[in-house]
């Protein structure tokens with residue numbers, strides 16, 4: 001909030017202060033004073049219950065208390081959400097905020113500099129926040145640029161979700177994390193651990209330490225092939241058990257959790273045995289994998305929407321390179337059924353979408369696909385709040401609403417337990433006590 005004041009100093013202190021008071025804050029600084037959100041209904045994600053009329057009392061950037069019924073605390077600013085259902089801010093445990101799908105994405109790689117991606121990422125971040133996602137786990141970028149986006153958002157320079165980033169994903173030569181896959185030979189590079197490419201446990205240790213040095217928050221590894229790179233297989237095993245163990249033990253030394261991209265059953269098995277915290281996509285997960293995940297407490301982050309989107313786009317000639325289109329058509333349609341089977345097998349599920357593979361801001365469509373897979377609506381909402389917060393090891397502050405929690409609150413019109421599609425119509429967004437969307441309208445930026 002300092003820049004507007006400085007720039008308007010010439011119009012006089014009183015006028016500047018008046019302007020300042022009228023402007024909704026976009027900075028990370030929480031507004032002073034108490035705000036009462038009078039909600040028609042409230043989703044209690046800890047209890048898994050839909051409550052009736054409730055008031056969420058916010059003091060600065062934290063929840064002071066959640067009161068049953070309509071409460072009007074003395075001196076509080078009142079926000080009327082009496083026709084809305086409130087819930088904790090949503091968490092997407094799998095995004096790529098510095099990239100986005102398009103028909104030209106594979107060619108753009110040869111024309112765009114990192115700055116071209118980063119400028120666009122500020123737009124993707126705002127879209128994500130306005131869709132109700134106040135926190136994301138960003139699982140892979142190019143050159144750690146998502147950490148810069150994270151820091152700019154935290155400093156109040158641009159609006160966006162709270163980001164926990166993995167920086168660049170870690171994988172093996174020619175694997176899903178190798179950016180020179182599919183290029184002509186003179187452009188292919190022999191990359192090493194400082195670029196996130198490992199071959200052997202020693203490289204694995206170094207790659208994790210490199211991420212610590214760069215200030216990342218989590219670690220992402222690629223134990224199997226993937227759909228969007230130009231390698232031949234979407235599901236083969238691309239890391240050894242020893243490499244995975246080396247990543248995980250080093251990561252845990254530094255307090256990082258580890259997310260594992262894995263489509264193939266064997267790659268999933270190795271990742272779970274290697275001690276990762278979550279399996280991403282998990283397409284060909286078999287009964288043995290599911291049993292192991294339950295035993296190890298490993299989370300599953302399905303990203304059904306990404307599978308759905310790529311399967312549709314694979315039908316459009318030229319949208320993807322041929323190798324990618326073939327893998328998208330084979331793998332994409334299978335994820336929804338896997339998610340349904342995993343839920344039935346009592347595998348813990350956290351909400352994640354692989355945003356960038358489909359356009360940013362459409363994240364909430366994942367709720368419909370989860371419910372379509374046979375996952376109850378309340379569980380889907382818990383997956384995007386309590387479970388995702390627990391996976392991030394931030395459940396003391398995020399994912400539920402109660403005294404002392406971070407003031408991230410969103411609201412939707414209607415009852416998502418009866419009609420999950422209302423999750424696509426988020427009408428109110430508060431993050432850190434700051435309102436970014438009110439009455440379905442983004443609040444104006446202070447610049």
Ligand SMILES: [Zn+2]
Pocket residue numbers: 094095096139140354
């Ligand atoms: Zn991804």
